Amino acid sequence: METKNSFISKLSTMVYAMVILILAFVAQLAFAPKAEATTYNVTPSSACSFLDALTAAATDAPVGGCDAGDADDTINVGAGTYTISADLGPLVTAGNISIIGENATNTIIDGAGFAGIIVGATGNYLIENLTFQNFVSDGDGNTLILNAAGNVTANKLIIKNNTCTSTVPVCAIALTLGPAEVNTTISNSVFYNNTAFFLIANARVPAIEGTASSPTMNVFNNTFYDNDAGIAGASNTDASPGQSVLNFYNNTIVQNKPYAEFVDLMFSVNVGPDTYFGAFLNMRNNIFYNNVSLADAPYNCGSLVGENGSLTSDGGNISNDTSCNSIFTSTNDKNSTDPLLGAYQQVGNTFVLPLQAGSPALENAVAGSPATPSIDQRGVTRPQAALADSGSYEYVYPTPDSGGSGGTLAGTGWDAKTPALIAGLLVLGGILATGYAVKRR
Structure with a gap:
């Protein structure tokens, strides 16, 4: 041991x-x-594979079905599962690279037992909207x-x-x-x-x-x-x-x-x-x-x-x-x-793991540096009340019940009285019509 x-x-x-x-x-x-920017649009069946696109962007050289990368490269990854066949490897050419999936639940990079990315060059690197599994x-x-x-x-x-x-x-x-x-x-x-x-x-x-x-x-x-x-x-x-x-x-x-x-x-x-x-x-x-x-x-x-x-x-x-x-x-x-x-x-x-009503985390966050994020993990705006919540989840308070349906006025009883009022108007209309007919005789 x-x-x-x-x-x-x-x-x-x-x-x-x-x-x-x-x-x-x-x-x-x-x-x-x-050099100038290169954009790769990758799908599970595209000639330019995900691994080749990353290598081309990392080395500024053509790889497989992918053109050479440049100083600023974007790899747009379409929905699907991408099972890699080698380590994703080092990024060794200075520049900026963005790797952006459609969304994390349907765009999956499966490591299949290999290792991930090593950033070995200066620049800005964005990795977003992806699932990484089995690395x-x-x-x-x-x-x-x-x-x-x-x-x-x-x-x-x-x-x-x-x-x-x-x-x-x-x-x-x-x-x-x-x-x-x-x-x-x-x-x-x-x-x-x-x-x-x-x-x-x-x-x-x-x-x-x-x-x-x-x-x-x-x-x-x-x-x-x-x-x-x-x-x-x-x-x-x-x-x-x-x-x-x-x-x-x-x-x-x-x-x-x-x-x-x-x-x-x-x-x-x-x-x-x-x-x-x-x-x-x-x-x-x-x-x-x-x-x-x-x-x-x-x-x-x-x-x-x-x-x-x-x-x-x-x-x-x-x-x-x-x-x-x-x-x-x-x-x-x-x-x-x-x-x-x-x-x-x-x-x-x-x-x-959502916060429940009455949680002590509600409005418990304190200000500091770096600043409390303006959204939560889901993208919901913070704060939803006077102060933000602790944790990664911001509780959204229920909308107050109006007390009625169909746009009626809550608490007035108007919706209950409406049928009786309409019936009364119909009766009144019938009486007036009858009186008018009698008078004409």
């Missing part, structure tokens, strides 16, 4: 191996050409998205049935491994039934030529449900000044359980060797319900914080157990409180 000491040793080995890999990617960028780590810490160089936004995704257990404990479904000033945003998505050491992680590693950097990961409006995995980790092993920051806000975290004994944690901050500078995991407006340890003990905030690490609450968090008592001490934090959630269910193109 592996120990926490061996975890730390493996973590160090993995981090430095990844630095070498990233340097190799960066070396390919020195003379990267700039497996290739041994370098990457399962689905590893951001090592760019600004990545993963939005409106369904991430399910993926595995990251074949490497050291930094292995995560979505990972920032930043030797540079990189930013990763994960929003409006659902993580379901994944198996991993951690679902998300933000790791600052030694920078190129000692350049200071502060990789940041913003994670908001997501549902984490029924995973065998820790939730999040943040670390900083760079000897040059800088920070690793993971902002975790307005998420709903329910029925998760760690994968392995030596990482029997929901949150890990600066656990490892050479933690010279700060790593910060900031939580706000989240809902935690029935997350447990390997021993099935209440474990919503099961965590380990190392040297120069910080796990803090900025308020608005709710936990239904006592494991968060020492952390959730800010405005509107609530411990040992049932958030009154509904069943896990599909709503539109995503999956949520």
